[in-house]
Amino acid sequence: MGDPSRVGEARRLAADVAARLGFDAIQSGRLAVVVNELGNNLLRHAVGGRLLIGARTIGDGVAIELISMDQGPGIADIQTSMRDGHSTAGSAGQGLGAMQRMADDFDIHSRAGEGTLILARFYRERDSRGGARRLPGFAVGAICLAAPGERVSGDGWSVSINGGTAEVMVADGLGHGPDAAAAADAALHAFDQPRPPGADRFIEHAHKALRGTRGAAIAMARLDAEAGRIRFAGAGNVIGRILSGVTDRTLLTQNGTAGVQLRTNVQEQEIEWPAHALLLLFSDGVQSRWQLDEPSLLQRDPALVAAFVIWKFCRGRDDATVVVIRRAET
Template sequence: MGPVIAVGGPLLLDCEDSAWFRDQPEAARGAAAALGRRVGLGEHRTAQLVLAVAELATNASKHATDGSVVLRVLRNRDVAGVEVVVVDSGPGMADVATALRDGVSTTGTLGIGLGAVQRLADRFDIHSVPGLGTVQLARFWPHPLPPSVAGEAVVGGITRPIGGEEVCGDAWAARTDTGERTERTERTAAVRTERPDRVGTAFGGALRASAGAADGSVPAASAGRLRPTGGPGKVRSELVHGAVAGSGPGVLVMSCDGLGHGPMAAAASQAAVKAFRQGSARLPDQAVQEVHRALRGTRGAAVAVARLEPDGRVLFCGIGNISASVVTPEFRSNLLSHPGIVGHQMRQLRTYEQHMPFGGALVMHSDGLSERWKPGDLGSFLHHSPALVATGLLRHAGTRRDDASVVIAKGAW
């Protein structure tokens, strides 16, 4: 069920079974113990996971403002592990390095909590700003650590259900395309060539008006490729006639917002995830078509799919209210989605092409987040892991009036 991982290619991990705990240290500890046993961490490793969760959850409950603990399962074809994400809205830390040292405490305790978590976890990441808050991530795999999960995943995200619901109608997923053409993809390519009016990618159009927005965003071009030029934050568009998947491996990322919220929305988004993971599409518009067929009979969803190429291209196709952007600390270039409901009604699909600047990231999120965030809001986050960046954006721009999800892709090559 895990994604196909090309040999020597980017690390991708499936993420599932997310659970949020707010001011519930004991509940978080119990859930961590159950998850560790279920995924096969082993008795000793599960005990270390529970210890780390106890430290993080207790700290959030005692010291943080609006602190939450998220537990979820990560897996690939070889192994499953548990990830712990802790997010709060204050007071933050002025010196993270000092806070991680043993013996440092602001409340008179031994002050070994964060240092112990950092040593116990296979992966630990933290970002904190005084007055803004802290985001922490700790990842636990069985030991010895499997080689297939060494390093950092290039795609990470987070989902949060609307208040009062236990399941989230939003979802995200990622997979790799090895570049190998199967009999099925050959047939699809033939159909796209013979019937471009019915199936496939349409290109053309012009730059959307409103260049030079106050927030630093840059409108997307229809089938345009954006390249940095003339200094930081400035781009130009080079129109191309068609998007073509590269011959090598590409990373495909999907964001899905099931219509409404609750169990029926969650059923639609999980059907989309299943179809996306099992699909053979190479281009984003083909992947959306595969998801569209799978969502017939459900309430439908907004869906966006992006493909990241080793040559720096980003191919994108979106239907509905999924927001997508290519972001650096200096600028945000928005990608264009079209109206419709995947699974019910869609206009002709269009794949757009942009360039990923060095150090940039692909950001996709549902309308459970406001679109009014600026590139600078992510500036200090962008050198962290994708999952931590996603959590920081959710804290900054998320609303409580709907399910919410964010997925970030960065550093794929």
């Protein structure tokens, strides 16, 4: 984000996404202002800045998400910086506070000397009072990035929520580029269509569905909020982690590649899901061994947690995906 022209480019991209998804003029205007503020903040204040713009379905609705990340200098006092009129660069100082008011969801994490993450989310669907229509049950956040130099990601992810249960799947097509994306798309199609119940049986089902592609590493988890249990299965190097203030458990998949070679009788694990724990699934574009040294992040928006993992632990040479899910606050 070192070139001022990139701010206008980001604003035009966000406007195009909003128009294609049917956001109204007021929502699109708020989105444009926040894109502009985030981009200019990266130019004025940050080193190694990056602005991500994405959209995803939430239930039967749609949201656009903006994530700003940089490598420093960070914000020493976030609460002071959120006040209107505060500025460290001689500007009007309206940025962070204005962004928080304009976005439907807003979250920020920063550490002096290390950098800053900012999330701003905008919902298309509104409730009867004009506010954002959020769904109860589970909170989900995800980042899916293409490998450097590629226009499409060879990873894919999807979440299906039904009352107090949720199913989440991540697929990592072998290699990267269009052929890897085709394999991930085949896994997504298998997940979104009628399929056998159970994580283990889904992996076997996906293995058949991916024949004829270059294959993919794949993992699926079924979360039961009431029972506090997770059933998990997979093949290849998609990894799961359960994280809380007292729990850090890694969920490993078996050897194999869906669509190419898979051991018969896929094994399914059943694991306790503590009430405040996060489930993370991530592809091998993210380092396999890392520690979350920011315990306060466990209480933040799952999209900000996913961004933190990408920010700190992305290998930077392959497609990278992180999906984070927790029970939503009631």
